[in-house]
Amino acid sequence: AINTALEQAERMAGHAAERAAVSVSGADLLCQEALGVVAVGRADGEVTEDDTTRVMDEVEARLTMPLNREIIHVIPKDYRLDDIKNIKDPLGMRGVRLEMNALVVSGSSSHLKNIHRSLDHAGTAATHIVAEPVASAEAVLTLKQKELGTVLVNMGGSTTSIAVYEDGDLLHLAVLPVGASHITNDIAIGLRTSIEIAEAVKLQYGTAEAKDVPKKEEIDLSLFDSEESDMVSRHHVAEIIEARLEEILDFVNTELRNIGREGLLPGGAILTGGGALLPGAVDVAKKILRLPVHTGYPKSLSGILDEVDNPEFATVIGLVMYAEK
DSSP, X not given: OHHHHHHHHHHHXXXXXXXXXXXXXXTTOEEEEEEEEEEOOSTTOBOOHHHHHHHHHHHHHHSOOOTTEEEEEEEEEEEEETTEEEESOOTTOBOXXXXXXXXXXXXXXXXXXHHHHHHHHTTOEEEEEEEHHHHHHHHHOOHHHHHXXXXXXXXXXXXXXXXXXXXXXXXXXXXXXXXXXXXXXXXXXXXXXXXXXXXXXXXXXOOSOGGGSOTTOEEEGGGTOTTOXXXXXXXXXXXXXXXXXXXXXXXXXXXXXXXXXXXXXXXXXXXXXXXXXXXXXXXXXXXXXXXXXEEOOOOOOSSSHHHHOSXXXXXXXXXXXXXXX
């Protein structure tokens, strides 16, 4: 897969790619809060970049990480300088003791080692390993949305990842082990047909709101495969899609409830990933999450904008923007 992607990217760009920015996902992606404390280095007490770097290193050093886990990100939330709390940027301020409250994102060591090994075999290496929800948010969310309080819901194939932002900072991150491919599997079981036909039916006739589909409307499966002869109810297909999508969004709501943000994010929910393109997905999300909901498109890029102006490309556009920054 890496070889194929590299070959296509290099041909399109006209450049060899010696290094790559890589996103990681999976249900083993976890986040936790951590604290670091250092003494300000300069004699006059002015906080410098060296101090913020040292306090970030201290966060990693103080965190007891199991042998099977590896830190991917240490993301500063706020600082405290002596008695002054909730500082966003302490550079240039004066004090004695600098504290950092950070969010630490970690992943499975074996998963990350396998990614590095695969990259090595493909003749490249990672400049950045980025958690998938962080990359997607980089591409889709505006500064205002991050300030207001917004949840990004990235519905991929096998997983759905969420990133919650508030006051401009990442507040919570999670990856749920269910995604758009589970909807396809449900359709295949419900219609007693193959995964390939189920996917084609989902893309061509799928909708997440069964109430909008007449009960007598039927889909001829022979249009997708000459060996199929069944006529199936489109209303039934919509019911299958709606049920699984509601389950996915219930999981998202549970995550929001666990951090005390259920129904309390003024910026609402932004849906990205291939699953966000399902007709009716926004309306179902509004009903389940009880928030304003919109489909998230990547921010404007020059060059190949028409090719990638799609929620499916949120993560990869985010990787490009993250690496550039």
